[in-house]
Amino acid sequence: MLFNSISFFIFLAGVFGFYVSAPQKLRPAVLLLASYIFYAVLSLPYAGLLLCSTLSGYGAALLLAAAKSPSRKKFIVVLCLCFNIALLFAFKYSFFFYEIIKSLVGFAGIAYEFPAVHILLPVGISFYTFKTISYIIDVYRKSVNPEKDFIVFALYVSFFPSLLAGPIDRASRLLPQLRENRRLSIHSMAMGAQLIFWGLFKKVVIADRLAIYADSVFNNVAHHTGPSFLVAAYFYTIQIYCDFSGYTDMARGVAALFGFNLMQNFNLPYFATTITDFWRRWHITLSTWFRDYLYIPLGGNRKGTLRTYCNLLLTMAVCGLWHGASWTFILWGVLHGLMLCASRATLSLRDKTYAFLRMPNRAVIVLRTAITFNIVCFLWIFFRANTISDALTIISRMGTGWPVLFVDAMTMLHGILGIVVLCIVECIQRVGGSIRESVCRSPLPVRWAIYLAAFFSIVLFGVDGGSQFIYFQF
Amino acid sequence: MKNFFFAKLALFLALLFVCDRGIYAMLSAAFFKTETGETGGFINRILNVRPDALIIGSSRAKHHYDPEIFEKALHMRVYNAGANGQGIPYIRALTDLVLKTYTPKIIILNVDASNIIYAREENENIKNLAPFIDRSDALKRILYGQDIFEPVKYLSKSFRYNSKPFAILKNLYAPEMDTSGFSGLQRTMDASLFRATPDRMPTDKLSPYAGSVLLLRETIRATQQSGVKVFIVNGPRWRQDNRVAHEQKPLLLFLQRLADEERVPYFSVTIESHPQFQNPALFSDPAHLNAHGARLFSDIVAGFIARALDKKPL
Numbered sequence: 001m002l003f004n005s006i007s008f009f010i011f012l013a014g015v016f017g018f019y020v021s022a023p024q025k026l027r028p029a030v031l032l033l034a035s036y037i038f039y040a041v042l043s044l045p046y047a048g049l050l051l052c053s054t055l056s057g058y059g060a061a062l063l064l065a066a067a068k069s070p071s072r073k074k075f076i077v078v079l080c081l082c083f084n085i086a087l088l089f090a091f092k093y094s095f096f097f098y099e100i101i102k103s104l105v106g107f108a109g110i111a112y113e114f115p116a117v118h119i120l121l122p123v124g125i126s127f128y129t130f131k132t133i134s135y136i137i138d139v140y141r142k143s144v145n146p147e148k149d150f151i152v153f154a155l156y157v158s159f160f161p162s163l164l165a166g167p168i169d170r171a172s173r174l175l176p177q178l179r180e181n182r183r184l185s186i187h188s189m190a191m192g193a194q195l196i197f198w199g200l201f202k203k204v205v206i207a208d209r210l211a212i213y214a215d216s217v218f219n220n221v222a223h224h225t226g227p228s229f230l231v232a233a234y235f236y237t238i239q240i241y242c243d244f245s246g247y248t249d250m251a252r253g254v255a256a257l258f259g260f261n262l263m264q265n266f267n268l269p270y271f272a273t274t275i276t277d278f279w280r281r282w283h284i285t286l287s288t289w290f291r292d293y294l295y296i297p298l299g300g301n302r303k304g305t306l307r308t309y310c311n312l313l314l315t316m317a318v319c320g321l322w323h324g325a326s327w328t329f330i331l332w333g334v335l336h337g338l339m340l341c342a343s344r345a346t347l348s349l350r351d352k353t354y355a356f357l358r359m360p361n362r363a364v365i366v367l368r369t370a371i372t373f374n375i376v377c378f379l380w381i382f383f384r385a386n387t388i389s390d391a392l393t394i395i396s397r398m399g400t401g402w403p404v405l406f407v408d409a410m411t412m413l414h415g416i417l418g419i420v421v422l423c424i425v426e427c428i429q430r431v432g433g434s435i436r437e438s439v440c441r442s443p444l445p446v447r448w449a450i451y452l453a454a455f456f457s458i459v460l461f462g463v464d465g466g467s468q469f470i471y472f473q474f
Numbered sequence: 475m476k477n478f479f480f481a482k483l484a485l486f487l488a489l490l491f492v493c494d495r496g497i498y499a500m501l502s503a504a505f506f507k508t509e510t511g512e513t514g515g516f517i518n519r520i521l522n523v524r525p526d527a528l529i530i531g532s533s534r535a536k537h538h539y540d541p542e543i544f545e546k547a548l549h550m551r552v553y554n555a556g557a558n559g560q561g562i563p564y565i566r567a568l569t570d571l572v573l574k575t576y577t578p579k580i581i582i583l584n585v586d587a588s589n590i591i592y593a594r595e596e597n598e599n600i601k602n603l604a605p606f607i608d609r610s611d612a613l614k615r616i617l618y619g620q621d622i623f624e625p626v627k628y629l630s631k632s633f634r635y636n637s638k639p640f641a642i643l644k645n646l647y648a649p650e651m652d653t654s655g656f657s658g659l660q661r662t663m664d665a666s667l668f669r670a671t672p673d674r675m676p677t678d679k680l681s682p683y684a685g686s687v688l689l690l691r692e693t694i695r696a697t698q699q700s701g702v703k704v705f706i707v708n709g710p711r712w713r714q715d716n717r718v719a720h721e722q723k724p725l726l727l728f729l730q731r732l733a734d735e736e737r738v739p740y741f742s743v744t745i746e747s748h749p750q751f752q753n754p755a756l757f758s759d760p761a762h763l764n765a766h767g768a769r770l771f772s773d774i775v776a777g778f779i780a781r782a783l784d785k786k787p788l
Contacts (some may be wrong), residue, residue: 414637464633
């Protein structure tokens with residue numbers, strides 16, 4: 001059930017109807033049932049995996065609370081972590097490592113017929129296992145109390161707006177909301193509806209449109225040259241942002257309809273002035289997860305420069321691997337790690353250079369933003385390319401074939417207009433404006449005109465039958 | 475308070491309805507004035523011109539059949555209604571639209587092996603004909619059948635013009651030159667690029683798709699019942715080894731059997747049956763002939779049809 005499908009909106013209307021008519025005490029149970037139905041529609045057997053992860057977190061937290069000795073507490077935490085990581089490994093990475101072993105055996109000249117293996121990746125497993133892991137670690141660190149109400153905890157793990165592709169909300173933030181009797185408010189519902197529409201606009205009008213061009217280039221690397229690769233790379237940069245942030249907006253909007261406030265996952269990432277800044281603005285819930293549960297436990301930046309660089313590289317490599325069992329994702333992560341290290345290493349040199357050149361502050365910000373944006377855009381090539389070989393082909397042929405460009409006029413016109421709208425909205429947000437608040441404060445005819453314009457722009461310019469959200473595959 | 479909310483909601487929905495119908499009316503008025511463009515304008519031209527012979531198929535029809543050559547051989551007005559990315563759903567829908575407007579003398583269906591296996595792209599691209607949904611029951615059935623909730627989308631009349639407004643404006647104020655639908659490709663293939671990766675169909679979907687086969691049979695029967703002479707033609711694909719791909723052969727045999735069952739003349743032009751097409755200089759890419767190759771192909775097919783018509787006059 002994709003968020004950009006009619007069946008989802010029918011499902012949402014039904015769930016909302018049951019939710020508002022249910023007694024307050026039963027509302028978490030209504031949402032929990034709805035979340036499992038939502039997941040079971042995708043795959044009934046894999047709903048069992050979701051339940052297993054939930055039970056492991058719930059049980060481990062209660063055992064932790066009851067355990068007296070530190071060694072026993074550690075054992076419980078390690079057991080729960082290993083269980084969830086094993087789940088993730090078995091269903092997401094086992095085939096990848098199986099293929100590596102096959103390659104190594106073949107390379108060693110050993111003749112062995114490996115059995116065929118087919119494992120279907122359960123949608124959302126990367127997200128809900130990370131929620132469970134963060135919960136148990138937070139309980140261990142005593143930054144959150146163990147949740148005794150199973151319904152509330154199970155809802156935290158499986159809450160359907162964020163089940164498939166985040167945000168990866170922290171227990172300390174979401175559990176109290178799920179526990180308390182939330183009052184529904186017209187203002188919250190209106191803001192939620194606006195977020196849903198904006199997210200849907202970004203997904204079907206911008207992302208899916210740009211995907212038509214980007215896919216035709218990235219999936220046919222042999223037939224394209226420099227100009228097309230460059231345009232496709234920039235289009236993909238906007239596509240993945242609109243796709244993922246569009247989904248997140250819809251998830252937050254749906255949650256707001258029920259009175260819940262999910263974590264913000266994007267904060268104008270393409271206005272970042274450094275790679276470090278980019279990772280504070282992009283997929284915030286994931287980057288903070290890796291910061292708090294991997295980078296800092298490894299020592300963070302407290303053990304000297306060399307160790308800091310190693311920690312950054314390792315964290316980003318794991319981040320790349322989290323995105324998918326493929327060498328392209330791992331390489332993308334490692335390259336981001338290298339960029340983070342380079343950014344740290346050259347920070348003072350760059351500051352001195354700008355000071356020496358007496359560049360005005362605004363010019364420095366614009367230059368830094370442009371450089372960071374182009375670095376991120378370049379690295380997305382590795383993320384999107386079907387193989388490393390394709391990525392290297394694209395990069396090596398970036399200077400060839402000028403000025404002949406593969407033109408799909410209507411797609412490009414639609415895409416560019418969508419990008420213009422996106423830029424206007426984000427520039428307003430960049431200078432501190434809030435379009436949603438402005439809309440809410442506007443007179444009724446103006447509000448309705450905006451809603452009608454949004455509705456018909458989706459009907460007339462959205463890609464019908466577009467692809468699933470990119471981050472669903474992770 | 476609640477009553478006020480529901481009153482506002484009802485008023486908003488009424489406004490939505492009025493705007494939807496208003497936008498639909500404006501776009502319809504503009505669309506049905508266009509006569510070129512892949513988003514369906516060229517269908518308006520066909521329905522206005524009413525050619526005696528119509529060629530229907532995918533991009534391989536669009537780039538392979540030169541109407542001028544057919545007109546000289548058949549002595550009648552010919553139009554090429556080939557469209558990129560289309561397949562049998564398109565063939566069925568366009569045939570139904572045409573037969574509801576007038577009765578041509580001949581319809582040539584370009585059907586490839588790839589058309590009779592399931593192709594998601596073809597089922598998506600049929601939506602280009604959405605403006606005609608109210609004029610063709612077959613088209614309505616095909617569009618509504620794509621998803622259980624598809625009819626809900628079409629409650630919005632404006633939705634028929636999804637992704638079309640700019641194309642409509644472009645075709646209205648800067649129409650393409652009319653070449654009777656034919657578009658000859660000017661590029662010549664670089665065979666060295668394709669030696670390692672010869673044109674292959676997806677190997678995981680080799681059986682004929684029941685839905686496509688049913689639509690094809692419906693098309694043939696509907697045209698025959700209207701007294702139209704139908705031909706099925708299959709065009710060549712280039713391969714480095716000069717053979718038809720092994721996964722295509724059973725599908726071409728299936729097509730031959732289907733044509734025999736429906737008593738429709740079937741003409742298959744492959745690089746095995748017509749070795750002149752083993753020359754890569756006749757192709758723009760392994761799946762498409764260039765303009766030079768299209769002239770040769772059109773000569774061959776027009777000759778076949780002319781001979782068939784001589785034996786059984788219209």
